[in-house]
Amino acid sequence: MKLSVVQENLARGLQVVSRAVSARSSLPVLGNVLLRTEDAGLKLTATNLEIGVTYWVPGRIDADGAITVPAKLFTDFVNTLPAQPAIDLELQGDTIHLRCGRYEAHIKGIDADEFPAIPTAGERPTTRVSQKVLKAALAQVTFAAATDEARPILTGVLTRFSGDRITLAAADNYRISVRTIGALDPVEETTIVVPARSYTELSRILADSDDPIDIVLAPARNQVLFHLDEGIDLVSRLIDGQFPNYQQILPTSHTTRAEMERAELLEAVRLASYIASASANVVKLSVPSDGAAAVMVTAAADVGDNQGEVEAKVEGDGTTIAFNARYLTDVLQNVDAEQIGLELSGPLSPGVIRPVGDDDYVHVIMPVRTAS
């Protein structure tokens, strides 16, 4: 193996794939990046066995070959090298010989055959989605996934393909976030559960552009693969199991509805949360009955209390409900709308937040039962 690449390209590629490196694996080779010449370039691959990321760096190939090198050492080294001249890499036995201008290094590697096989694109995509649209949808959904492993299925994001619609849903024990987006090619009804962590990594790779990303479903292999034209592949394992039937939980009616500016409500909840964090992190929302013009957001704890008014258009009965402040700030930070509608059915029933004028997103938060 003998090649030369531009420092900037190699550094960028290493930055992308190194997110998938498992630093503390019992398998030493998983702490390495696989370097393999392919298609007149250098292909970088890293995996932690949950996700695998591949990045293709253009370069001048003099001789083909492959090796794995310690990810952190190699990445740090390449990041610090000057942008000019190009980096020459040559494999000598199990050691990669790196030369860049006045600098020269030998880095010991592990044989490429020890690296797990990572499937890459090449298969026909099942469907395609706009990168921008998928990125926005993931931001509105993945934060609601559970982070503890008590119920592994809830650490995943339900992803349902149906015709030209893709529905993404994530839930922990107290909230659920559901977003539907359009697919560019129709798909037969298929449902998979993708680890939220995989989607978080995918989001980092996605650009804010209308360029499509290819999605290759391989449920038989228990995998899903995402492919970007510039030479990035992300493959993720799927989570086995039955995602709870969230549709049963989504309220179909309400007795109170308040329409508010998203940013205003977020500000009021944030202010209340500083007080609330001293106790159980509970903020109360008091919605007056029809016609009134403001929702009260309050918090009280040993350290003090606080109240704020949020301008609102209210329909229906007045009610008071308590929520964990964090769940409210999470959704209000991530939902993409100027105005949101808060739908309630009394103090102990789920609260629903919808962006005004957008039926494709819904977020449900369970309330907190308080003593008073």
Place this chain on the structure above:
Amino acid sequence: MPSRDRPTILHVDLDAFFAAVEQRDRPELRGRPVIVGGGGPGDRGVVSAASYEARAFGVRSAMPLRTAGALCPQGVFLPVDGKKYARVSREVMAILRRFTPLVEQISIDEAFLDVAGSEALFGDAVEIARRIKAAITAETGLTASVGVSTTRLVAKIASDLRKPDGLVVVPAGEEAAFLAPLPIWRLWGVGEKTRRALADYRVTTIGDLAALPEDVLARRFGKMGPLLRERARGIDPTPVGIEAGAKSISHEHTFDIDTADRETIEKTLLSLADGVASRLRASGVKAGGVAVKIRDSEFVTITRQRVLPDPTDLTEEIWRVALDLARPEVRGMRVRLLGVAAIHLGATEQIGLFEEGRVRRHRAAEAVDQVRRRFGRHAIERARLLRGEIPDPFERDPLSPPDARRAGRARPTEGGEDGEEG
């Protein structure tokens, strides 16, 4: 230590408590050797309490009942009636609290009091000790021995010196001299292992220990060294504590004999967790965290605590965390005392999305609470705790407001002692 210029700390210890209660309630037993423990002389349990008549035969607490039966065949063997003793204990503690709010109950039959602030009302500490003894005898028919000193440590040793019905006062400045001639085993915190180690230095009295050079102690006992030396001189900076109001609900249990048995430890934690959970439910609060307290045979006490992802008032959830916290700590240890506490109490409860299971468990727990209120603590029991030798959980903080008993008393129809279990 903040040295006091006069003795104001009292240690009140009821004499042969369980046996005395039985003799009080059954006059025909007075003057006879009464042995309380387990289920009778053939039982594999141990002696929980022996009347002074029985002690004359050599019967002692924590002795196997069979041995007691052999030593004292004419003894009257009675099973432990935990419910009754808990009730009498509460009466006695209520008497103590008339003299000072600073009452720290350390087991079912003993408590520390700091009467420094009560002297203007009732006379000096010695006078207060006399009044307490008289009140206990007049109102409960029992006798108590009292030690009075400047520290908890010395007061406790003093109360034990002239049992029964004793009153021993150690004036300020005479603590070390008072302790010096006493055998080393009387010193609080000196277990069997320490005693054997000290024997290597020919230490047999507390005075011998106090006279050991500091560096010898530090070399042999490490961090415990200086502490032992201080104790031997009667120095104990620990103040008399009262339980912190509504901050926690805890139950603890001291084993008759220290145990390393996993099953016993787990069952005890379950029983303690059950007691804590039912008091949480009765007072309408949830635990935001769980703490366990473990004391080993050397009197070393540790506590471990954890914040819960979701507040709870369910036995299983508290027990699971308590087990998790205790397991790595008790490995290979002889445990003297276990405690389970609900901490970070709060009245809020996050309602869950997928909670049918939890809701059902909650209903079951509430049904159990109701049965127990009507028919008594043992009317319904967890299968795992059946036939166990684990007595009722001892209530650590009977004064704290979130208390099952108060809730019970507020409803006259549920009054009566059966409704009072925590």
